[in-house]
Amino acid sequence: MKRFFRLFKYLVPYKWSVVQNVVFNVLGAFFALFSFAMVIPFLQVLFDNQPMVTEPAEFELKTSWLMHTLNYYLSKLILTHGKPMGLVMVSVMVVVFSLLKNSFLYLANFSLASVRAKTVRDIRLEIYNKIIRLPLSFYTEARKGDVITRISNDVQEIEASIMSSLQMVFRDPLTIIIYFSFLMATNWQLTLFVIVILPLSGLFIGRIARTLRQRSFRGQQQLGEVMSVIEETLTGLRIIKGFNGEAEMGEKFSRANNRFARLMKSIMRRRQLASPLSEFLGTIVLMILMAYGGWLVLSEDNNMTSESLIFFLVVFSQIITPAKNFSTAYFSIQKGMASVDRVDELLKADERIIELPDALPVKDFTREIEFRDVSFRYDEEDVLKHINLKILKGQRIALVGKSGAGKSTMVDLLPRFMDPVSGEILLDGISLKNYKIADLRNLMGIVSQDSILFNDTFFNNIAFGSNQKEMDAVSNAAEVSNAAEFIYDTPGGMNEGVGDGGGKLSGGQKQRVSIARAVMANPPILILDEATSSLDTESERLVQDAIERLMENRTSIVIAHRLSTIKNADLIVVLDEGEIVEMGRHDELVKKRGVYHKLHKMQTF
Numbered sequence: 001m002k003r004f005f006r007l008f009k010y011l012v013p014y015k016w017s018v019v020q021n022v023v024f025n026v027l028g029a030f031f032a033l034f035s036f037a038m039v040i041p042f043l044q045v046l047f048d049n050q051p052m053v054t055e056p057a058e059f060e061l062k063t064s065w066l067m068h069t070l071n072y073y074l075s076k077l078i079l080t081h082g083k084p085m086g087l088v089m090v091s092v093m094v095v096v097f098s099l100l101k102n103s104f105l106y107l108a109n110f111s112l113a114s115v116r117a118k119t120v121r122d123i124r125l126e127i128y129n130k131i132i133r134l135p136l137s138f139y140t141e142a143r144k145g146d147v148i149t150r151i152s153n154d155v156q157e158i159e160a161s162i163m164s165s166l167q168m169v170f171r172d173p174l175t176i177i178i179y180f181s182f183l184m185a186t187n188w189q190l191t192l193f194v195i196v197i198l199p200l201s202g203l204f205i206g207r208i209a210r211t212l213r214q215r216s217f218r219g220q221q222q223l224g225e226v227m228s229v230i231e232e233t234l235t236g237l238r239i240i241k242g243f244n245g246e247a248e249m250g251e252k253f254s255r256a257n258n259r260f261a262r263l264m265k266s267i268m269r270r271r272q273l274a275s276p277l278s279e280f281l282g283t284i285v286l287m288i289l290m291a292y293g294g295w296l297v298l299s300e301d302n303n304m305t306s307e308s309l310i311f312f313l314v315v316f317s318q319i320i321t322p323a324k325n326f327s328t329a330y331f332s333i334q335k336g337m338a339s340v341d342r343v344d345e346l347l348k349a350d351e352r353i354i355e356l357p358d359a360l361p362v363k364d365f366t367r368e369i370e371f372r373d374v375s376f377r378y379d380e381e382d383v384l385k386h387i388n389l390k391i392l393k394g395q396r397i398a399l400v401g402k403s404g405a406g407k408s409t410m411v412d413l414l415p416r417f418m419d420p421v422s423g424e425i426l427l428d429g430i431s432l433k434n435y436k437i438a439d440l441r442n443l444m445g446i447v448s449q450d451s452i453l454f455n456d457t458f459f460n461n462i463a464f465g466s467n468q469k470e471m472d473a474v475s476n477a478a479e480v481s482n483a484a485e486f487i488y489d490t491p492g493g494m495n496e497g498v499g500d501g502g503g504k505l506s507g508g509q510k511q512r513v514s515i516a517r518a519v520m521a522n523p524p525i526l527i528l529d530e531a532t533s534s535l536d537t538e539s540e541r542l543v544q545d546a547i548e549r550l551m552e553n554r555t556s557i558v559i560a561h562r563l564s565t566i567k568n569a570d571l572i573v574v575l576d577e578g579e580i581v582e583m584g585r586h587d588e589l590v591k592k593r594g595v596y597h598k599l600h601k602m603q604t605f
Helices: 002-037 039-046 063-081 083-133 136-140 144-186 188-235 237-242 246-272 274-298 306-347 407-412 437-442 458-462 471-480 484-488 507-521 537-551 586-592 595-604
Strands: 368-378 381-392 396-400 422-427 444-447 525-529 555-559 571-576 579-584
Touching (some): 002 144, 002 306, 083 306, 144 306, 188 274, 274 306, 381 407, 381 555, 407 555, 437 444, 444 507, 458 471, 471 484, 471 507, 471 537, 484 507, 525 537, 579 586
Parallel strands (some): 396 571, 444 525, 525 555
Antiparallel strands (some): 368 381, 368 422
């Protein structure tokens, strides 16, 4: 239960609401007791056993003082107006106490409602911020569907299973303690007997609940697999339809869905066992208690009356409900703890990309970027091996090589999406790790092969991440990137939506919007990752023209498969299996008749 109590850190900002909840629950429990306490005088008046109390007692914070005072006023009423009026008074007091009890219980739940909603909001926000902070290398292993499940279904399970149990956690133990204290004052022998019996049933319930957590963990994992299949289906729908793979994907989803259904069936059956099991055990305890209490009433050397036994049993019957709720809450919490474990696993994932406490601000760079003996690997496989390279300010650098040579990994190290396994990258002689991450990334604009657009307007996509949100600046960026023409041809212009992932646009149009976004950022360093590789000739010409404008007066690092687009680069770096094998200008590398010459010859042919 240690992790359950760790969830309480989310309650700290709302501690006063929690305190109000506890206070209202205590008051509700006391007024519930007062209403049950009226059972004794009611029965005594009804059976003509009511002792007449003619003198009030001095105030003491004890049950005996309360009962004496109630009997005093009841006696006065009976002596003045008769027994029927006494019964009416007892009934009215029960109604008043019941109203107060339920009012306080409503106020307790009212104060807890905002705590539940805000706590779940805070957990979901923390997970989302963690997802953003995690390095890109984390998502090479993690399945997107599983991550989505953790922030959606797992958090919802925490709300449904644990947060919904908070009112029972805060209310029922207090209610049980207050009632037991009252019972102890009524008859300590009978109360001790109860205290011995109840834990035995609690142990039995606990043994069943422990297995529920393990199955729930497997169930949430399986739901992650179901979500992953759905995510893969939506992403690859064109391929699925194009290769007639509907049946194959349907079978894959059906297998995952069936496994999840079997686990959920088992979980629900065990969860539903909590209420009837606790009620059955409570009935057994009550019957044993009635038998033992009856024996105490009938024994000559005991001062327990039949009215006291009935009152004791009435109060004890009220303990069964919170005890039953508490056991149900225990089952729910065990089920929810599986989701807590999965959320905790994500929140504890190694971020790796950590900003130093004394990190330096950086607004520009003046001299060079240097890769100094840089190596990088995913798991066991080396992707980059001992890279040494200097990029001078204002240079246009081209990275070429076959797929998998390490080009994209090399540029991903610059904005610290990942950090090298060994070696270091320097900006103006200072390691990138010594700079503020946000400042470092502000120096760089990225245009990738896959144009990432958000389901928003042209305006918001172009102005994304920029401090400038003026229409003139956005329009100018669209002009520079050759995007203005098709944007203003749409009915909404800049306020027109681009669709999910830019689905309303062609490949070339999406790429030009991406370039406009880079123009808005106005970075001194530009990273172009295969920016024109998937375009037709007309679109490539427009995009290449936009790129040429974008690269003016900037340091540019270009990844290209089409060597014709980088002939004029200041330096071409040829990568092969994670190593730099050649460097130079286009003409020099062609004359060397090495790897670059081979690539050039293949493309020319």
